[in-house]
Every structure is written in structure tokens, then in C-alpha cells.
Amino acid sequence: MPRRNSEADVVIVGMGAAGGVAALPLARAGLRVVGLEAGTWLDRRDFVPDEIRNNVRDWPFIVKKTQQERPTVRNNASQTASQVGGHPMMNAVGGTSIHYWAQSWRLNPWDFRVVSETVRRYGGSRIPAGSTVEDWPLDYDELEPFYDLVEREVGISGKAGNIRGELDRRGNPFEGPRAREYPMPPLRWTAFLEGMADSARSLGWNPFPGPAAINTEIYEGRPGCVYHGHCNKGGCHVDAKSATYVTTIPKALETGNLTVIPRAHVTTIEVDGDGRVTGANYVIGNDEYFQPAKVVLLAGYTYENVRMLLLSSSRAYPDGLSNNHGQVGRHYMSHHQGAGVSALFPFDLSSWYGLPAQGVAVDEWADDNFDHSNLPFIGGGNLWVYSDRRPIGAANMSTYGRGPNWGSAWKSFIRENADRSVSSYIQKTTLPYETNVLDLDPTAKDSLGLPVIRITASYRENELRIAAYLQDKMEQWYREAGAVEVSRGGLGNTMGVTTHAYGGTRMGDDMETNVVDRWGFSHEAGNLGVLGASVMGTSGARNPTLTAQALSWRTAQHLVDAWGEIAG
Amino acid sequence: MADDKSEKKISKISRRELLRSAGLAGAAAFLPAGVHGLAEGEGEILPDEISTATAKQASRSALPQNLTAEETEILDAMVARLIPDDEHGPGAREAGAVGYIDRELGGALSSSREAYRAGLLALDRYSEYSREARFVALTEKDQDSVLFDLQTGGATGAGAGFLGSSAAFFNMVRGHTWEATFGDPIYGGNKDFVGWDLIRYPGPRSAVSPDDQRRLEQGELEPLRRSAYD
């Protein structure tokens, strides 16, 4: 028999980027919140600027749950899926917000209304065949107040491009209108980034610094970024990165209403005879526990949210919790992070002490910011050139076909060029498709003997055409800036395990095609909510976390406002 | 956890002090976690694998710990060709790459132990089969051409020496040699900072001010030859 804890008002499963934000409005409203977190507490003394440890060995750290339950991958249903590579999501209080890049974008208004905007501007035939894309049940303006709240409570730096309709070309003129400026100015630019910005301007584009969950000055008692160059997959040794374990979680703990239970690995969600959830089962080592709660919020990241639902079958939900309409695991998407473009310059870029969130963005070719009438795709991508380099990575750079990658000739190449190459990050629209899905793998199991997630998915023509189009734009930009070599990654079509996984518990008004309603609560089990990018119905052309956090806050606020109705 | 004290500390102390405190931050990674004084009374973090600690405690004796003498000899000759000692400075042998790989094969790289054993012996077999001498006895030029065969997969095949792909073996050794040569010296490689000097990396710093960045851009930032753990 599992040990039974005393009942909570709300249990949050996973105290990462999304769960760690939702805890704050709930605790402030006086609800008794329990956060069950599979990982442990870490703090700034755990973070060392050591490339072998952080980047080569992918954080050989304490709890390795995500490693042990890596999804299997296959392109289509006729193949057998297999586990390949590692998975860099973190198990710790703060989750992956501890060592992520911390780019903190809002989505573009178009991302919320892809169907109606495409139909209006180009006609319905332009929605790619086989896509299950829908408009979101809310639009950008409805989410804006929550973006605004999270930008302040978490601490985001950046430059606004559109304050209540007034455009400022120092920011992104394509962004949706925002209520006010960012709480902190953007990360600084290096001379190279200034040069890239000048080149973008001479092409007639509007370069701007990207937003980051990284302080640029003292903010709420935490210092500004000190630019030590190990932010990429490193935690911050001065707490300048606004990970939830130094922002919203401690604020929620201060209310006295949040209890965080570390090392609590949740296995299933419990359901009563009426189909309402009653709490979460978890293990700490070999000990079993049950945490009863009036409301359960899942926040274990996309793959684990879907897995926990599928593993929690019951009389009321024979095919998995909240899956009586067969929607759990559907509408899966990930960003096409391959198909990059890198370049070699004839001068040092001085990138040793940069970070991936320090960069220049161009949004001219993202979303529907350009006319697609005569283009064979919808959507686009954000071009991002950033400053990030560490020694092992630098020594492993491409030689751009100029010679071998070892020996004496290589030594003279690397001596000159180690600090002269740069890669870009081009995030692109991905749409959901009927046959891109998550389910349970029939054979692969985690360390507890539970099946892992199986990804069956591939990028389609729309995604690959965007990728090729954006590579042209990126090359044009590099050449303008004086690059002597430009190299493109292949387009590929495999959708592997990713840090940007969307869908699987999509949000929408129609319960025939969506798992959660417009507030993030299950259409079937009304006191079950889902947090994270698994509720998002489109990917947008930029990283997910700020949007997932704004949605989390909104779900939590709705729970407070409609407590009687939801908690029953 | 952030607190007001740490804020004042950060804003007031000099860069030199910051560097010193980063050294402390590094050192703390070696301590059992109880001493981290973690917030919320969570004293139960038990790091089960901080391989850098193993690296530091490992004896630096010249004797190999995980490779045989024969394997060590072949590996030593191989890394000396991958990053040779030449007019651009010392190479992977001088950086201590063999010692790094040997030690880590008993730790973080233990899953590669068998691949090294099989691969190094296959390299020697291939050398004898194709160049009629042991790898270590070949001229540098012939060693390079053997390694080129390995890299391109040309040495694959039972008769040729490699049962598995020779390119996979080559890439594995190359990867670990690069880690050793360009990684933090705490792991026993990158001796005398030869790797970082080669690529003109100015060394780990816990803070880089706008002035430091400007100096870097003007080629005037003095390299800091130190480990992040110093």
C-alpha cells in the first residue's frame, strides 16, 4: 500500500519551466500546492564553466530520469522505432529552465490564427494536405496580459518593437502589440553582431536583439549576466538566468502555500468512479506514495505529459486518461532545428564569451510577415545569429572543405579559424499532421519497467520548402556581411527527440479534436489540467518556453477564478 | 537561492574577486552536497557521478590504468599524428591525451573500453597487412596514410583488420583526443594549455566586462592560463 499524504488543493507534476510558473499565482491565491518533482534541488555552486561536463557529457548529474525514458523514433508507421542519442532535458527543481538557452519569445499573432488568416489571404487550398492545424481557441491579444506578467515575474530582457501599436525599429516591428517595454534592456552585442545588424539593414531588413530570460542588470536581487561563455547547457553561477528555481518557485515558497517534494517520480494519475482525478501516485526510490489533491496539473514536458496520460488507464478511461476521444498523442510537432547554415569569416569574431541568447534576429521571413501568394508554402522562419563558442566545439568546427580535420594542415587551419565561424539558428513553422503522433512504444521500457513514448513523425513538404527558402535568406545575409564560406545542413525529414516538442494534449474548443479546453483543462476529466507546450496547436517560428509559461499562468489564474466549478 | 547579500556582493566586488569566487564555485562541485547548504532543507542530494572528482583524485602515475602497455603505445602514436607537434606548437601527445583517455576509460568513457581494445589491435593488424610493419614502426607519412584509410572506412573488413567500421573507431579516438586536448586541464589533458593556446582561446573567466570584450576584439585580452576549478 502506498503511503498517503494529506490532501492538497492542487498537485503539480513537474516543477520545471511551466510547472514552476503555475505554482506562483496558485500559492498567492492561498491554495495549498504540492509540487512533485522527479529531480533534486541544484544551486549556483553546482555550475562550473566546464565544457566536458556540461556539453560533451550532457550533464552527468544526479537524477537521470529523462535519459532512462528517452522516446523511440521512427519516420512512419511501417518502421520499427528505436532509441537513438541522448535527451538534454533536466530533472531538477527548475527543470530545463536551469540550463536552457533562455531565449524568451512571444509568438506572432499569426501563429494563433494560421487557418483563418491563410484562408483569408490566400484561400483554403493553401492549408497543406493532411495537416490537422486549427486556429487556437484564443488569440494573441488574449494571451498578451499573461506574457506581460511572466516577463516581469520571471525577469526577461529585450527591446520592444510594438508598444500598443507604436512601432520601434530597434525592436521587432513584426511582433504583436505589447502593453509596455521589457523590464530590462537586451543583452549587449559584440562588434561582430553589430556588423551582422548593419548587413541586415543594408539588405533592407530590420535586425533586433532577441529577448532572453537573462538579467542584464540587477533585477529582484539577482545580478545581471556576466558573459562567461558557458550558458549553453550550463546553469548560471551567479543566478542571472531567470530559471524558475530562482524566480517563481522561491516566490511561491515564500507564501508558505507551496511544498516541493523532490525525487518524487510520478507514475500515474488516480481516477475515481466518476472519471474525476483524485491525485498522483509517485515513488521515491523504492517507496510508494499517493498524493491526494482536488486538482492535478501535469507539467512533466510534452513526452511525459502524454505518457502519464496513456499510462493512467482506468474503468472511466480504458485507453488512457482523458483519451476517450483518441486525441492524446495527436497533433504532435517539433521545430525543424536541422537545415542550419554556417559561415566562415576572414576575421576573428571574438565569440568566446558569448551566449546563445545574445544575438541578432531578423523576422522579415517568419510567419506571414511576407507575401506567400507565389510561394509553395505557408509560414516561415526567424533568422538568429548568435555569439556562442567554447574550445572543444571550436576545435571541432567544419573545415569548409578547405582540408582534412586532423594533422598538421588542420592545425594551421584551426589556429587561424577557430574563432571565425558562426552558425545560425533558424526556427521555422511546423504544422501538425494526421500521421505525426506520439504513443507508447510496444517494447522499449524505462527503469521502472513502464513503456516509453514512441514518436512517429516526419517533416512534410511545407516544412522542407520553408527550410530551403530560409537557407537562401541566411546565405544572403552572411555573404552581405563578408563571409568567405557558407555551408548548409541537409534538409532531412526525421523528427527526432527534441527540446521543442509540441502537441499531444492540444488545446481547443472541440473535444473531438482536442484534449484540453481553452483554459488548459481536460474536456473529459474537468479537474485535470495540462501545462507546457503539449497544449500548443502551432509551433510558431521561435522557442516555446515563454508561451508555455504564459499559458501556464493563464491556466492557473483560471483555476483560481473558477475554483468552485473546477475543484468541485 | 538568490538573496540580498549575494546581490551586494556581486555588484561591489572586483573582477579579481569574482574570478576567485568562481574558483570556489568550481571547488564546491567536488564537495558532498550536504555542504551546499541547500535551501528548503533538502540535504539529500547524493551526486553519484561527478567524474571530474575522479579525474582529480586519480593518480597521475605514468603507468596506464586501463589500457595495456601495447595498446598505450599504439594509441600514443595515433594521437601524435592526429594533432602533431609541429611548427604551430605541441600536439595531442604533449597535451596528455593518452593519459586522459586511459583514465577516463575507467570512468566516464568506460563503455568505450572494448572498442579501444579491439580498434587499437585492429589498427596494428591493418598496418602490418597493408604496410608490412607495426603502426608504431611506420614513418610519419605512412602512419598518416594508414590513418587516412581508417577515417575513410578503407580499413574495414576482416582481412583488413577491422571487423567493425574503421571510420567509427577513427572518429571515436578523434573525439576523445579533442576532448582531452581542448577540454579543461582538470581532466589531465590540455597540459600547459597547449590546446587552448593553439586555438587562441583566452581561458575560462567568470565574468567578461564590456571592456574585456572590447580588448578581446582588439586582440589585447591577455590569456588566462587556468582551469575553471583553480
Ligand SMILES: Cc1cc2nc3c(=O)[nH]c(=O)nc-3n(C[C@H](O)[C@H](O)[C@H](O)COP(=O)(O)OP(=O)(O)OC[C@H]3O[C@@H](n4cnc5c(N)ncnc54)[C@H](O)[C@@H]3O)c2cc1C
Ligand atoms: C539545451 C537547451 C536549450 C534550450 N533553449 C531554449 C530557449 O532558448 N528558449 C526556449 O524557449 N526554450 C528552450 N529550450 C526548451 C525549454 O527548456 C523547454 O521548452 C522548457 O523547459 C519546457 O518546460 P516544461 O516545464 O514543459 O519542461 P521542463 O522544464 O523540462 O520541466 C519538466 C519537469 O518535470 C519533471 N518531471 C518529468 N516527469 C516527471 C514525473 N513523472 N514525475 C515528477 N516530475 C517529473 C522534470 O524532472 C522537470 O523538472 C531549451 C532546451 C534545452 C535542453
